[in-house]
């Protein structure tokens with residue numbers, strides 16, 4: 001097939017490689033999940049089965065692509081982080097995004113019957129969109145993840161109060177919206193507590209914080225310089241030799257992939273797990 005007269009059409013392909021030496025975030029988001037919620041009767045505000053399913057699909061992506069350093073999920077979205085030195089698919093945006101979206105979607109559909117036994121899928125099937133964004137500094141990347149987690153908190157506090165007013169308070173959507181318009185977080189907490197005896201702090205962590213997926217090595221004491229893993233193996237990724245890269249890849253591929261509901265905004269998570277972004 002080489003050198004056929006048709007081959008020139010390859011030159012129409014546009015290069016779309018992402019800026020080198022930047023952190024890549026690929027975010028997938030469910031298409032028209034507001035309708036999906038109604039169609040499959042998701043519990044409001046948080047259907048645990050649907051969250052477990054998102055986590056199962058995302059865990060499969062992280063397991064399948066050892067280059068993914070960490071992933072964060074809330075609602076119908078998941079963000080996958082790739083190291084600034086990552087060269088997967090030569091950093092081609094369309095290859096990265098399409099592979100992640102299809103791996104995620106395939107696993108979502110595959111795991112559906114496990115999370116929703118007795119509720120078969122029907123058309124239209126669940127689908128996801130995806131995008132890739134580059135973040136030039138570690139601070140930008142941390143801020144990105146903090147942004148998603150703050151969003152999770154703000155939406156969850158609103159939704160928990162909104163649905164309590166409806167499900168427990170007997171209001172309709174419009175009345176609940178009116179009561180919540182312009183309220184601060186403290187006022188929502190107060191409504192939950194005084195009207196419904198709900199202490200927001202006691203709500204499940206998965207609802208309040210979302211889900212974090214990463215490879216679990218041994219925890220590091222942030223105050224000591226002794227590091228559990230041979231950290232020098234992971235340092236200076238841009239100068240790593242080929243064999244070193246291969247060694248790291250194998251190590252990552254072998255590590256246990258875990259799902260936790262934990263704060264990513266403060267330093268503690270990162271200080272205890274320096275390998276995640278090293």
Ligand code: ATP
Pocket residue numbers: 029030031032033034035037042043044045046047048050051075076
């Ligand atoms: P788009 O295609 O533009 O993304 P969408 O309807 O999916 O449209 P989103 O902004 O992504 O809009 O919102 C997702 C919707 O799905 C929200 O209303 C959210 O509350 C709901 N949702 C997602 N996951 C769950 C869940 N586990 N339990 C209950 N509701 C959920």
Ligand code: ATP
Pocket residue numbers: none
């Ligand atoms: P990549 O991930 O880079 O695409 P790949 O292994 O999928 O790697 P392709 O160039 O896409 O590489 O080639 C697809 C391979 O699958 C070829 O070897 C092709 O012969 C084989 N293949 C695809 N469809 C069929 C089919 N229906 N029957 C037999 N072999 C097939």
Ligand code: MG
Pocket residue numbers: 029030129
């Ligand atoms: Mg969207």
Ligand code: MG
Pocket residue numbers: 029030031032033034076
């Ligand atoms: Mg959506």
Ligand code: MG
Pocket residue numbers: 029030075076077
């Ligand atoms: Mg969404």
Ligand code: MG
Pocket residue numbers: none
């Ligand atoms: Mg192929």
